[in-house]
Amino acid sequence: MKILTMLLMFFTLANVQAMDVKGFNLTEDGTFEFDANLTGDQKTEAQIAVDHVKRLGTNHIVLNVRAKMVGPKSVDIIPLTGSGPVAQEARKMTNLIKYIHSLDMTVGIRPIFFVLGPNGEFPYSEVQPDGSTKAWWHGNIQPHDPDRWFDNFQLYLDRYMTIAKLAKVEEFTIGAELYSMTVGIEDQWKEYPHGFPGRWNQLLKYTRSKLGAKVRIMYDINFTDDTDTSTDISRSGGELERWRYRLVDLAESDDEAQRKIWQQLLDFWNGLDAIGVDMYRSLAFKNDVIPANKETLVKLLSERALTYANQLDVTLLEISIYSGSMKPVILKEVGFRSVENTFVDPFTYATALGALNIAHQAAGYEALFKGFALPGFEWFSGFAFWDIPLSPGHNGPTDRGFSPIGKVETEEVIKRYFK
Numbered sequence: 350m351k352i353l354t355m356l357l358m359f360f361t362l363a364n365v366q367a368m369d370v371k372g373f374n375l376t377e378d379g380t381f382e383f384d385a386n387l388t389g390d391q392k393t394e395a396q397i398a399v400d401h402v403k404r405l406g407t408n409h410i411v412l413n414v415r416a417k418m419v420g421p422k423s424v425d426i427i428p429l430t431g432s433g434p435v436a437q438e439a440r441k442m443t444n445l446i447k448y449i450h451s452l453d454m455t456v457g458i459r460p461i462f463f464v465l466g467p468n469g470e471f472p473y474s475e476v477q478p479d480g481s482t483k484a485w486w487h488g489n490i491q492p493h494d495p496d497r498w499f500d501n502f503q504l505y506l507d508r509y510m511t512i513a514k515l516a517k518v519e520e521f522t523i524g525a526e527l528y529s530m531t532v533g534i535e536d537q538w539k540e541y542p543h544g545f546p547g548r549w550n551q552l553l554k555y556t557r558s559k560l561g562a563k564v565r566i567m568y569d570i571n572f573t574d575d576t577d578t579s580t581d582i583s584r585s586g587g588e589l590e591r592w593r594y595r596l597v598d599l600a601e602s603d604d605e606a607q608r609k610i611w612q613q614l615l616d617f618w619n620g621l622d623a624i625g626v627d628m629y630r631s632l633a634f635k636n637d638v639i640p641a642n643k644e645t646l647v648k649l650l651s652e653r654a655l656t657y658a659n660q661l662d663v664t665l666l667e668i669s670i671y672s673g674s675m676k677p678v679i680l681k682e683v684g685f686r687s688v689e690n691t692f693v694d695p696f697t698y699a700t701a702l703g704a705l706n707i708a709h710q711a712a713g714y715e716a717l718f719k720g721f722a723l724p725g726f727e728w729f730s731g732f733a734f735w736d737i738p739l740s741p742g743h744n745g746p747t748d749r750g751f752s753p754i755g756k757v758e759t760e761e762v763i764k765r766y767f768k
């Protein structure tokens with residue numbers, strides 16, 4: 350019986366070997382930096398974090414560098430990563446990337462930013478003239494001068510394109526979840542309902558000229574439970590659904606202006622080497638009865654994960670009809686905190702609430718592997734899970750954050766599918 354069980358597990362996991370990317374996102378907080386000591390025995394916290402993810406069977410690490418926008422209508426992107434001049438930051442990051450490469454792992458650089466209030470509030474909410482409260486984040490920004498915003502965003506990316514070229518990284522992300530700036534949010538920003546696909550094309554061409562053809566250039570699309578209500582038919586999926594609507598539903602438009610916007614967005618899609626999907630979708634809902642039995646729980650969560658994978662499958666197939674090819678997709682930012690019912694509203698990451706529950710985190714991970722990796726989707730190229738903080742205080746068996754490090758049950762699930 351034991352041999353039969355092992356054989357069944359072997360054949361079940363055989364499909365997972367198609368994963369090109371078995372990755373994790375590393376995050377810094379300004380205290381612990383992306384740096385490595387290449388000349389002595391004392392490792393930096395960044396090197397220790399790298400060693401942890403290598404032990405899990407990881408082959409790819411994404412370094413998330415950060416910036417801020419003060420207010421949703423600003424045009425300035427202010428870097429937060431790095432404690433000194435860019436040359437000093439470049440030296441430190443290059444040392445870490447050399448260390449990662451020495452362990453036979455590839456590297457991506459992913460510049461992201463956060464919207465803060467005027468006094469540093471995060472998350473930032475603002476009372477509107479009608480008395481309602483609006484939550485601002487990088488996905489719904491409305492810069493007062495979009496052209497200047499893109500110019501400053503390019504300067505921010507330039508900082509890390511230079512490091513990417515210097516350190517010979519394999520992947521670079523030119524944007525993540527910038528919903529209002531890519532495909533537009535018509536019911537929220539009526540002045541620019543279609544986003545700015547032409548500017549993204551310019552940015553993509555510029556990035557390609559800087560980094561060359563061998564670097565995988567990506568844009569990461571938000572895929573959430575949010576329902577798009579700006580058209581007659583409501584569909585969940587957040588930014589990804591809006592991409593589908595613009596590339597598929599509007600493909601046959603007779604309106605010349607709409608046709609131009611459609612072509613610009615299609616050109617941007619086709620110019621990318623791969624698509625990142627940032628997915629914080631609920632694998633269970635608040636009114637669901639959460640099974641206490643592990644196998645029953647994983648089955649419930651896996652079925653919901655497969656539902657989202659099938660939605661992605663249909664969306665990508667529809668887009669491929671007009672783009673001419675099926676884009677590879679990496680689930681670029683996906684994960685679960687180690688708290689009870691973490692799979693319900695996993696996007697509420699900013700809260701520290703929740704009772705410690707590593708078993709629920711492990712069940713969420715296993716459901717993602719079963720829903721996305723096992724079925725053999727043509728487009729599926731792997732995971733980059735969120736996240737491994739450099740700070741040792743945000744890892745370990747009592748931590749309630751996203752990190753799986755030091756959480757034996759979650760680590761075992763990852764190692765089983767990654768290795």
